[in-house]
């Protein structure tokens with residue numbers, strides 16, 4: 135039932151190419167190898183989930199893809215070009231929405247459009263309203279950020295990230311701080327938005343079910359040092375229901391494999 139695969143071939147359609155990437159952190163008290171020889175290709179429009187225990191380098195890899203950090207070894211490319219720094223084509227979304235509290239909902243989304251130089255004020259407004267509509271928050275566009283629930287804040291953050299039309303969306307546990315019901319609503323939203331806009335998405339999570347619900351592929355990492363151990367294709371039809379029996383079967387199998395790695399690391 136479950137198809138475990140070796141990393142896919144480096145084809146021209148790859149949006150992101152990560153080859154033999156290693157990353158070390160050296161502080162006065164500690165040397166850590168956060169990533170060890172990580173190789174991964176991600177196709178245009180693909181939804182890839184990175185899963186693994188705390189400290190296995192998932193966020194480090196996301197930061198490197200975002201251009202916020204550099205690998206010590208290896209190659210990281212987007213559209214065939216080495217990633218040299220952050221840019222508007224690869225935007226990050228974090229666990230905390232990190233909205234500007236002094237701006238309204240609309241103001242936050244408009245802020246994300248500041249670098250869209252080709253647009254005049256009316257076009258920016260139209261675009262911001264379109265993306266707020268897409269995430270179901272248009273009627274709250276004049277609300278203050280502190281009036282919103284956690285799930286609504288993440289929706290605003292999603293609209294803000296989508297509005298400048300990035301080709302890659304990097305999501306670091308974006309739903310990790312939300313309650314289960316709100317998360318389920320957002321799984322529906324993100325699947326709908328992804329099927330309409332086909333962004334390339336790299337999504338970090340601890341939650342295997344979440345990864346199976348959203349991803350075309352689930353990539354398993356293990357820690358000390360952070361390595362890719364296995365990847366799984368998820369051919370389930372969309373939209374996926376996180377509570378479905380088929381989805382649970384995949385999640386159970388992947389969790390079993392993941393636990394095996396973690397126990398091996400601990401025993402070793």
Ligand SMILES: Nc1ncnc2c1ncn2[C@@H]1O[C@H](COP(=O)(O)OP(=O)(O)OP(=O)(O)O)[C@@H](O)[C@H]1O
Pocket residue numbers: 159160161166167168186187188189190191192193194195340360
């Ligand atoms: N700026 C930094 N300075 C020093 N060490 C760091 C830094 N960033 C990450 N690390 C270390 O690198 C390793 C990988 O961290 P990273 O945050 O990438 O893991 P993660 O898999 O995303 O963890 P979590 O799921 O807990 O967020 C950890 O041991 C962490 O302590």
